[in-house]
Amino acid sequence: MPQTLTEKILSRASGKSVSPGEVVEVNVDIAAFHDLTGYHVIEVMEKAGMLKVFDKQKIVIAFDHLAPPPDVRSAEIQTQIRKFVKELKIPNFHDINLGILHQILLEKYANPGYVIVAADSHTTTSGAVGAFAQGLGASDVAAAVITGKTWVMVPQPFKVVLEGKPAKWITGKDVALKLLGDFKADYFNGMSIEIFVREPSAFPMDYRATVSNMGIEMNADALMFVPDEETVNYIKINRGYEPNIIRPDEGAKYVDEYTIDLGKLEPLVAAPHSVDNVKTVNEVEGLDVDQVFIGSCTNGRISDFEIAAKILKGKRVKSRCIAIPASYDLFKKAMELGYIETLVNAGCIVTYGTCGPCLGGHFGVAGPGETIVSTSSRNFKGRMGSNDSKVYLAGPAVAAASALEGKITDPRRFS
């Protein structure tokens, strides 16, 4: 029987031919956690009396949610995890200066066909390179860290095709929001989305990472881009080796199929307080904006900074603007390319290595009555701080244009 990407990966990982709906035990290729969930994972391991890992090389830990620590408890959490790392001699540990877990997984560890579990919902990001990547709670991740195994209900595969080339300012965020607006946040429950890109170079890895990242907002079990030459090039450039490619079989069966013409997309936003409350930028244009956040595991990559820099070059922002590249490597690259300088000169606060504002942690918590435009993934009530704040999710072009004008702005005015 021809198999989808989902079925192929889970068949390999479980050692038997799987079908949608089946519950199977799978071997994991990577189990990961960060500081905020990590102390909880370790606590579960300690309580179970099993403070051991199945394979040191397959554990990845990165500090990002509480980086740098905003208070004593956060510092204490990180100290506990550093102790765990030292005692168990975990080699793949990334302290507060190195970036966000999902970006680090994408840059250094995720391969096509891998099964990746991590104690964070945005683990779906690694689907950008064609990995079956799922977020899990602390107990499930603790069990995976100890045993190297977890259970999965094989999802129903859904096919999405991306055709054509995106117009100027249109990026992965608009594709993610298009899917959320058209299908809503509950449709893909129990499904995995497999995305085929007809013109691979027209939809680069940065854009793919944003769409995969927001797969969890669609409540998909996984969102994977079918590996192609873009995937191979990305891994070759970043890691110096050519990955093995895994693709669905010809004639594999999907529950349904949906095509997006990239050339016809326009800049989209998700209005408060729901990720699927999607509108075109023109529907909300002109609303006053107090703060703009460009960054997070959703949109903290080079193309996001390139777009922001293009819009902000030689100008000054009217809203408060916080910009955070998702990793140390990306920060350095953005610095070399002059984007950091451009943003700083435009009046943005630029730092790196933290999830801070995305979850109302630190480095830009929303106050009562404030309106935020954010490139992050969630606009739930109170997500970025006060229950009385409002978050509009958007891509980097809308965010930068809105920062510049101090109100929600259509970036196409800057073409």
Added chain:
Amino acid sequence: MIVEGKVLKFGDKIDTDIIIPARYLKYTDPQYLAQHAMEPLDPEFYKKASAGVILVAGKVFGMGSSREQAAIALKAAGVRAIIAESFARIFYRNAINNGLPAIVLPGVSQVINEGDYVKVNVETGEIVVNNQKVYKGRGITGMPLKILESGGLLDYLKKVSVQNQGGN
């Protein structure tokens, strides 16, 4: 396994930032978390749930973050079971892993109301409302049931590990 209680009702898409806001995640103590459960929607939730309640909710209950504190907070606040149109995958697992039964019943928002008294057979999914009407939800069987009956994944793992040692 039968659980029963009075119903507290919520709508669609109750996300984990509502169930337990991020600022409380630096702690795992159930009693502390319970006091802040559902705080953005209803700061009085903790008091209302303390007598032991059944939550009835709409679509994708528990969507969003993987924070296991969401399930811990609800259970510690007094929630005995959740019946929803559908659950987010991660939350569903977290609920079972913490001994909190989660029953899927499409259409539940139309047939069960705030204040109703419900009795839930976790295994068969049978739900009796006000000792009158009976509905059939998706019961919990197999390994998830064993985890639930043990009180959660941790206790289940301990039990399995003891049994394995006993067999050696």
